[in-house]
Amino acid sequence: MPVKVSMTVNGKPVSAEVEERTLLVNFIREHLRLTGTHVGCDTAQCGACTIEMNGDAVKACNMLAMQAEGAKITTIEGIAAADGTLHPMQEAFREHHALQCGFCTPGMVISAIDLVRRHPNPSEEVVRAELDGNFCRCTGYHNIVKAILDAAPKVAAMR
Amino acid sequence: MASMNIIGTSVKRTEDYRFLTGGGQYTDDVAPHHATYAVFVRSPHAHAKIKGIKTDKAAKARGVHAVYTGDDIAKAGINGLPCGWLITDVNGQPMKEPPYPVLAQGKVRHVGERVAVVIADTLHEARDAAELVEVDYEVLPAVVNGAEARKKGAPVLHEIAPDNTCYVWAIGDKAKVDDVFKSAAHTTKLEFVNNRLIPNAIEPRAAIGNYSRAEDAYTLHVASQNPHVERLLMTAFVMGLPEHKVHVIAPDVGGGFGSKIYLYGEDVVVTWASKQINRPVKWTADRVESFSSDAHGRDHVTTAELALDKDGKFLAMRVHTTANVGAYLSTFASCVPTILYATLLAGQYTTPVIYCEVTAVFTNTTPVDAYRGAGRPEATYVVERLVETAAREMKIDPAEIRRRNFIKEFPYQTPVALLYDTGNYNATLDAATKLGDVAGYAKRKEQSKARGKLRGIGYSCYIEACGIAPSSVAGSLGARAGLYEAGEVRVHPTGKVTVFTGSHSHGQGHETTFAQVVASRLGIPMDDVHIVHGDTSKILFGMGTYGSRSIAVGGTAIVKAVDKVIAKGKKIAAHLMEAAENDVEFSDGIFRVTGTDKQVPFGQVALTAYVPHNYPHDKLEPGLNENAFYDPSNFTFPAGSYVCEVEVDPDTGKTSIESFVAVDDFGKIINPMIVEGQVQGGLTQGIGQALMEGCRYDSASGQLLTGTLTDYCLPRAEDVPHFKIDTRETPCTHNPLGVKGCGEAGAIGAPAALMNAITDAIGVRDLAMPATAETVWRAIAMKKAA
Missing domain, CATH: 3.10.20.30 (Beta-grasp domain)
Structure with a gap:
C-alpha cells in the first residue's frame, strides 16, 4: 500500500x-x-x-x-549558503584535505557539524571518539580530525 | 612575469567543492529514464552442484522483466571472465585457467557466487522476486585454506586442476641459495600468514547497462578504476561486442583500493540484459554482496629464511609461499603473488642471492586479487619481519642491521629481476629515527613500565615497484596487456586547455595534481586547465589507475603531449615573429626569440592555430591538439622508513599506537598535501591489517564468517594515531617529472612496523595478524605459562 x-x-x-x-x-x-x-x-x-x-x-x-x-x-x-558559499565545516574539510574519494564526505560533514553542536570546544580525543559512526576508507581520519578541530570555534560561533 | 610553476605546492583540490556539497556523481546517482533494477541470486554454499534452478515463480512476480541463469548466458555465447596475466610454472607449463563464468555453470565454488539475476521495475520488486528463485543444490565438501587445498583427498574445485594448484612458480637460483644457507654463521626462520583482507571501499560496486536500439550501441556506467580495460576485456574476450559500440563511463568512484580494477560478472550481465529487455538495467551492491563478491586481498602462508654472516650481513634469502587465489582467477590475480611479490624480496638490501617459490591454489573462497599494495605488502612483511627478528637474535640494533645492508650504489640490479634506478635509504631512516625521537625511546619505555605497560618499537624499511612497465618486459613475464598510459592535451582557441587522461581518479585528486603539472609546464593559470578522465568516448585510451602508476605513467603521458603542444607552438610563434624555429624558446607561457625582445604569449599562439590567417600552411596543420602514449623504460622505486612505537596493556592485550612515523621518498612531489593524504590513508589500511582486519571462513562449511561490518573490523577514527609524516626527494631518473608514486606506500610499510613493535613490546618471536587484543593477551599468557 x-x-x-x-x-x-x-x-x-x-x-x-x-x-x-x-x-x-x-x-x-x-x-x-x-x-x-x-x-x-x-x-x-x-x-x-x-x-x-x-x-x-x-x-x-x-x-x-x-x-x-x-x-x-x-x-x-x-548545508552551504544559498549563494554556494561553503559552510565553515565544509570549508575546513577543503582546507585540510579531509576528503579524498568524497563518498563518505556528506555524512562525515553532517556528523561533524552535529559533533560541534554537542561539543563546542572538542579535544582531539573527543572528535575521534565521536566519529565512531562514520567510516572513511581513504583519509585515515587524520585530516578529518584536523578539519573538525579547526572548524569547531567557527561553527560554534554561528549559533 | 611571475613564474606559474606550482609543482611542489599544496594547492587545494579542484574536485572538493562538488564532493562537499553533494554534487558528486557516482554510478548509483545516475538515473537513466525507465531504468530497471537487477538483483543477483547468490550461492549460500561454498561448494555445491547446481541440480536445477526454477525461475518460473520469480518470472511471474510483479514487475519482473526477466530472470536469467548461467544457461541463458551460455546460450547467448558469452564467455567467462579472462585473466590478464599468464604465469608459466616451474615445469614450463601455462598456469591452470579454469573458466570463470559470469553466472554459475553447473556448480558454485564460493559463498556469494552469482547464480541468477532477476530484473524488475523497482528494486523492491527485484528483491522480492529473487526470493522466489529456487536453486536445487547438492552441497559438496569445501576447502578454504590454501595449504589444506593441496593435500591429497581435498575437495577438488576445477577438473583441470585436480590438485587445486593453479601454478608453482619460482624465481632465483635455488642451488646457490641452499649452499649459502648450509654454511651461514646465522640463520633466521619465520613461518607466518599474511591475513586475507576485504577491501571495503565505502562506495559499493555498481553498474548500469543501457542499450540503445536506435544507435545499436551500449553505454555502461560502472564504478571502475579503469574503464578502457573494462571495455576491452568485456567486448573482445567476454561478449564479442564491437568495441567502438560500447561506451564505458566510470564517473566519480568512491574508493577502489584495487577492488574496482577488475571486470566483474555483474558488469557483463547488466550490459547484456539491457539489450534483451530493451531497458536500462541498474545494479548496486549492498554491503553484504561487497563482502562476498569484491575481490579480496593478500592470503599468503609463508616460510621465510634469512642467512647472515657473523656481522649481520645478509647472505641469502629463501621463501616458500602458498597463495590462496580463491575459487577463480580474477583479472590480475596471477601476477600479484609472483611478479609483484617475489621481485620485491631484496627490499632495500644487498642480499646477493634470493630464491622464492610460490604455489597458487584454488579454494572455495572469493577470488583474491590486487588490494592496495598488491604483493608488495606481503614482500615487505617477509623481509622486514625477518630482518627485525634476525637483529634481535644476533643482538644487533635493528636500525643498525638495516644500515649495514642498505643498497648505497645505484643503479642496482637485484637478484630478483628488478633494476633500482635510484634511492637513498639512509636518508629516510635517519629522518625517521630523528622524527620518532628514537634516542628518547629507552626513557619512554621506562615510563611505560612504571605505569604497568609494555612498550615496544618497530621499524619497517619498505621498497615498492610502481608504475609497472615497460610493456615489453611485462609481456615477456606474461602480461596480456600493455602497461603504458595515454594522454591528450586539447588547447582551445582561447588558450584554455582540456586534458584527457587514461588514468582514473577515485580519491587521488588527479583533477588537481595533473592540472598543476600542465599549468606549470605551459605557464598558464591552473584555472585554465580542466582534467577529464573516466570516459571511453572522450579519452583516446587508458590503462587505468592501480599500482601507484597515475603520476609516473599517466602524468608523463600528459607531459609528453604538453611538450608536443609546445613544439608545435614554437613553429607557429616562429612564423608570427618571423624568426627561425630554433631561435624560439618557451617559458612562463611566453614564446620568445632568443636574445631579442620579440615575444608572443601562449594564448595568441593558440588563437593563431585556430584562426590561421597568418599561418605557415605549407608546413603545419591548423589546430593545437596533441596526444601521447608513454611506456616507461623501468618501474619507479618509492621507498621509505617507518618507525612505530606501541604500548601494550598486559592485562587486556590491547595495543595502543603511541607514535607512528613515516618518512617516504616518492621522488619529486607535485602536491605535498595530497601526497600526505595518500600516506595517511595507506597507513590506516596497513594498521587495519596488522591490528583489526582479518577475513575468516569457517573451515568446515566454507561460510564467510566476516561477511558484514559487524564481523569485519575496519579502522575507525579512534583506532589510529595522529601520524608524523615527512618526505625525502630522490627524483626518479627515467621520467621527466622525477616522480615515483605514493598511493600504496602506507599500506605496504605499516604492518611490519607495527608487528615488529608489538612483538618487541611483549617479547615474543612472532604473532599472527591481526594482532587483536585477544591475540596479544593470549601470547602474553602463553609466554607466562612457558
Whole structure:
C-alpha cells in the first residue's frame, strides 16, 4: 500500500506517495533526487547516509520515510549558503584535505557539524571518539580530525 | 612575469567543492529514464552442484522483466571472465585457467557466487522476486585454506586442476641459495600468514547497462578504476561486442583500493540484459554482496629464511609461499603473488642471492586479487619481519642491521629481476629515527613500565615497484596487456586547455595534481586547465589507475603531449615573429626569440592555430591538439622508513599506537598535501591489517564468517594515531617529472612496523595478524605459562 509522506527538506516542503517499506535514504535519493546522501552499507554502520533531522544527525538508511513524517530535514545539499558559499565545516574539510574519494564526505560533514553542536570546544580525543559512526576508507581520519578541530570555534560561533 | 610553476605546492583540490556539497556523481546517482533494477541470486554454499534452478515463480512476480541463469548466458555465447596475466610454472607449463563464468555453470565454488539475476521495475520488486528463485543444490565438501587445498583427498574445485594448484612458480637460483644457507654463521626462520583482507571501499560496486536500439550501441556506467580495460576485456574476450559500440563511463568512484580494477560478472550481465529487455538495467551492491563478491586481498602462508654472516650481513634469502587465489582467477590475480611479490624480496638490501617459490591454489573462497599494495605488502612483511627478528637474535640494533645492508650504489640490479634506478635509504631512516625521537625511546619505555605497560618499537624499511612497465618486459613475464598510459592535451582557441587522461581518479585528486603539472609546464593559470578522465568516448585510451602508476605513467603521458603542444607552438610563434624555429624558446607561457625582445604569449599562439590567417600552411596543420602514449623504460622505486612505537596493556592485550612515523621518498612531489593524504590513508589500511582486519571462513562449511561490518573490523577514527609524516626527494631518473608514486606506500610499510613493535613490546618471536587484543593477551599468557 502506498502511503503519503510529507516533510520539509532543505527548507522546502515535499510530499510523495511511497511504498511503506521505502527507507528515508531512498526517499531522499530516488524521489527527491538529492543524491549527495549516500548508501555505503545499508546497515547503519558506515554513516555515509547521515542527514540532519529535527536538529540531530541521523542515519537515513536506518529508518523508514514514513517515520520522518512532518520532520525538518537537512541534507548535504542544504548545508552551504544559498549563494554556494561553503559552510565553515565544509570549508575546513577543503582546507585540510579531509576528503579524498568524497563518498563518505556528506555524512562525515553532517556528523561533524552535529559533533560541534554537542561539543563546542572538542579535544582531539573527543572528535575521534565521536566519529565512531562514520567510516572513511581513504583519509585515515587524520585530516578529518584536523578539519573538525579547526572548524569547531567557527561553527560554534554561528549559533 | 611571475613564474606559474606550482609543482611542489599544496594547492587545494579542484574536485572538493562538488564532493562537499553533494554534487558528486557516482554510478548509483545516475538515473537513466525507465531504468530497471537487477538483483543477483547468490550461492549460500561454498561448494555445491547446481541440480536445477526454477525461475518460473520469480518470472511471474510483479514487475519482473526477466530472470536469467548461467544457461541463458551460455546460450547467448558469452564467455567467462579472462585473466590478464599468464604465469608459466616451474615445469614450463601455462598456469591452470579454469573458466570463470559470469553466472554459475553447473556448480558454485564460493559463498556469494552469482547464480541468477532477476530484473524488475523497482528494486523492491527485484528483491522480492529473487526470493522466489529456487536453486536445487547438492552441497559438496569445501576447502578454504590454501595449504589444506593441496593435500591429497581435498575437495577438488576445477577438473583441470585436480590438485587445486593453479601454478608453482619460482624465481632465483635455488642451488646457490641452499649452499649459502648450509654454511651461514646465522640463520633466521619465520613461518607466518599474511591475513586475507576485504577491501571495503565505502562506495559499493555498481553498474548500469543501457542499450540503445536506435544507435545499436551500449553505454555502461560502472564504478571502475579503469574503464578502457573494462571495455576491452568485456567486448573482445567476454561478449564479442564491437568495441567502438560500447561506451564505458566510470564517473566519480568512491574508493577502489584495487577492488574496482577488475571486470566483474555483474558488469557483463547488466550490459547484456539491457539489450534483451530493451531497458536500462541498474545494479548496486549492498554491503553484504561487497563482502562476498569484491575481490579480496593478500592470503599468503609463508616460510621465510634469512642467512647472515657473523656481522649481520645478509647472505641469502629463501621463501616458500602458498597463495590462496580463491575459487577463480580474477583479472590480475596471477601476477600479484609472483611478479609483484617475489621481485620485491631484496627490499632495500644487498642480499646477493634470493630464491622464492610460490604455489597458487584454488579454494572455495572469493577470488583474491590486487588490494592496495598488491604483493608488495606481503614482500615487505617477509623481509622486514625477518630482518627485525634476525637483529634481535644476533643482538644487533635493528636500525643498525638495516644500515649495514642498505643498497648505497645505484643503479642496482637485484637478484630478483628488478633494476633500482635510484634511492637513498639512509636518508629516510635517519629522518625517521630523528622524527620518532628514537634516542628518547629507552626513557619512554621506562615510563611505560612504571605505569604497568609494555612498550615496544618497530621499524619497517619498505621498497615498492610502481608504475609497472615497460610493456615489453611485462609481456615477456606474461602480461596480456600493455602497461603504458595515454594522454591528450586539447588547447582551445582561447588558450584554455582540456586534458584527457587514461588514468582514473577515485580519491587521488588527479583533477588537481595533473592540472598543476600542465599549468606549470605551459605557464598558464591552473584555472585554465580542466582534467577529464573516466570516459571511453572522450579519452583516446587508458590503462587505468592501480599500482601507484597515475603520476609516473599517466602524468608523463600528459607531459609528453604538453611538450608536443609546445613544439608545435614554437613553429607557429616562429612564423608570427618571423624568426627561425630554433631561435624560439618557451617559458612562463611566453614564446620568445632568443636574445631579442620579440615575444608572443601562449594564448595568441593558440588563437593563431585556430584562426590561421597568418599561418605557415605549407608546413603545419591548423589546430593545437596533441596526444601521447608513454611506456616507461623501468618501474619507479618509492621507498621509505617507518618507525612505530606501541604500548601494550598486559592485562587486556590491547595495543595502543603511541607514535607512528613515516618518512617516504616518492621522488619529486607535485602536491605535498595530497601526497600526505595518500600516506595517511595507506597507513590506516596497513594498521587495519596488522591490528583489526582479518577475513575468516569457517573451515568446515566454507561460510564467510566476516561477511558484514559487524564481523569485519575496519579502522575507525579512534583506532589510529595522529601520524608524523615527512618526505625525502630522490627524483626518479627515467621520467621527466622525477616522480615515483605514493598511493600504496602506507599500506605496504605499516604492518611490519607495527608487528615488529608489538612483538618487541611483549617479547615474543612472532604473532599472527591481526594482532587483536585477544591475540596479544593470549601470547602474553602463553609466554607466562612457558
